[in-house]
Amino acid sequence: MATHSTLRNDLAERAKNITRRELQRYAESTKGSQAATARARKVMPMGVPSSFQYYDPHPIVVRSAQAAWMEDVDGNRYVDYDMGFGALFAGHMNPHVRAAIEEQLGHGTLYVTPCESNTEVAELLVQRYGLPMWRFTNSGTEATMDAIRVARGVTGREKIVKVEGGYHGHHDEVMISMKPALDLAGPADAPVGVPATAGITAAVLGDTVVVPYNDADALERALAANDVAAFIVEPVMENIGICLPQPGYLEAVREITRRHGTMLIFDEVKTGITAGWDGATGVLGVQPDLVCLAKSIGGGLPIGAFGGTRECMDEITTGRVLHLGTYNGNPLVMAAARAVPAPCAREVRRDR
Amino acid sequence: MIPAHTVQFGAKGCVTWTVDPVRNYRDYKTADADLAFAQWIHGINRGILLPPGLDEQWLISVMHTEEEALRYANVFEEFVDELTA
Numbered sequence: 001m002a003t004h005s006t007l008r009n010d011l012a013e014r015a016k017n018i019t020r021r022e023l024q025r026y027a028e029s030t031k032g033s034q035a036a037t038a039r040a041r042k043v044m045p046m047g048v049p050s051s052f053q054y055y056d057p058h059p060i061v062v063r064s065a066q067a068a069w070m071e072d073v074d075g076n077r078y079v080d081y082d083m084g085f086g087a088l089f090a091g092h093m094n095p096h097v098r099a100a101i102e103e104q105l106g107h108g109t110l111y112v113t114p115c116e117s118n119t120e121v122a123e124l125l126v127q128r129y130g131l132p133m134w135r136f137t138n139s140g141t142e143a144t145m146d147a148i149r150v151a152r153g154v155t156g157r158e159k160i161v162k163v164e165g166g167y168h169g170h171h172d173e174v175m176i177s178m179k180p181a182l183d184l185a186g187p188a189d190a191p192v193g194v195p196a197t198a199g200i201t202a203a204v205l206g207d208t209v210v211v212p213y214n215d216a217d218a219l220e221r222a223l224a225a226n227d228v229a230a231f232i233v234e235p236v237m238e239n240i241g242i243c244l245p246q247p248g249y250l251e252a253v254r255e256i257t258r259r260h261g262t263m264l265i266f267d268e269v270k271t272g273i274t275a276g277w278d279g280a281t282g283v284l285g286v287q288p289d290l291v292c293l294a295k296s297i298g299g300g301l302p303i304g305a306f307g308g309t310r311e312c313m314d315e316i317t318t319g320r321v322l323h324l325g326t327y328n329g330n331p332l333v334m335a336a337a338r339a340v341p342a343p344c345a346r347e348v349r350r351d352r
Numbered sequence: 353m354i355p356a357h358t359v360q361f362g363a364k365g366c367v368t369w370t371v372d373p374v375r376n377y378r379d380y381k382t383a384d385a386d387l388a389f390a391q392w393i394h395g396i397n398r399g400i401l402l403p404p405g406l407d408e409q410w411l412i413s414v415m416h417t418e419e420e421a422l423r424y425a426n427v428f429e430e431f432v433d434e435l436t437a
């Protein structure tokens with residue numbers, strides 16, 4: 001269609017002009033960030049603590065954040081819509097969270113022996129996500145890593161299946177086909193697993209099978225040999241923009257995984273509280289065997305959690321699966337996690 | 353017509369630079385990265401902080417006021433006006 005492509009060319013031309021002008025303006029207004037990044041580059045690869053924090057032409061370097069705002073080292077103020085990659089549903093320094101942290105600081109930050117708030121937060125998660133047993137981690141990465149290990153323990157199987165374009169953290173078995181180049185990724189309905197990073201062994205690559213999202217038939221084929229421990233998936237994909245499940249897809253996923261004895265793991269690191277009080281699991285009404293949480297349940301402090309059916313979590317109870325971590329359930333993070341529901345629940349109820 | 357639409361799920365949403373809804377990663381790869389970058393850099397220069405490019409995704413926290421939540425929409429409108437002028 002000539003008119004359509006003419007319009008596209010028009011838009012492309014205007015976008016190019018806007019970008020050129022705005023890059024100039026960005027360079028002028030973020031000189032402090034640029035200098036701070038140049039200094040940081042000398043001691044940190046790319047000048048950032050996580051490669052996700054780098055972006056062209058250079059990231060803004062932040063000095064302060066409060067409520068919905070961030071201020072950079074040049075004094076520019078921004079309304080923050082990123083909100084910690086979705087970890088700050090409670091807002092920057094929510095007063096409830098702040099008060100809880102300040103109160104806990106008077107009682108210590110690390111015990112490595114249990115505290116009562118561990119149980120209180122776990123009880124809240126039981127109420128909300130419909131799974132009876134929980135453990136805490138320090139990040140979403142650890143939550144998905146541990147949930148996958150539990151699934152392997154309970155099934156006695158090695159393979160896992162993940163979705164092409166899905167992100168579940170930075171451990172080896174899920175750093176496959178995160179955002180693969182299409183010339184390496186094979187056919188759309190039978191994608192080839194592509195390592196997202198150097199350092200992935202052939203064995204790990206062989207154990208992770210990749211399927212397209214929203215394609216129940218592809219999942220059926222991947223599970224057909226009854227040798228897959230887990231299918232890990234975000235119920236709503238939130239790392240390729242936002243990609244919604246088509247009607248019936250998650251129900252089919254539940255039926256297929258159950259029929260093949262494969263554990264269904266919902267990665268609700270992003271959706272866990274932002275989707276609603278009981279996560280996407282509650283909103284969409286499909287119950288997995290394991291749920292992974294992180295980000296917004298901690299009110300801005302580093303946290304993760306995974307919950308499972310009794311059968312799954314008994315793997316840990318019996319000691320067949322080991323789940324460990326010095327900072328797991330530390331009282332500072334627990335104090336923040338316990339404070340998050342009050343200000344958020346009000347908001348969620350208003351929405352419904 | 354601008355090849356873009358919005359998607360919302362709970363407190364999160366995004367602008368996706370395709371005409372049709374994205375059903376999987378292959379659809380996502382058809383999004384217009386140049387338009388996405390132009391919109392991001394236009395926004396950040398006007399106090400709108402989002403992850404850059406195709407992974408644009410907003411979260412409206414419980415601490416965003418109505419005015420703060422809508423500021424992005426206003427700046428986005430400015431961008432679209434210039435794009436289609």
Ligand SMILES: Cc1ncc(COP(=O)(O)O)c(C=O)c1O
Pocket residue numbers: 085138139140141142144167168169170234238239267268269270294295304
């Ligand atoms: C869906 C999903 N799973 C897991 C993770 C990993 O969480 P973390 O960065 O806390 O390790 C992320 C982080 O962006 C995520 O979006």
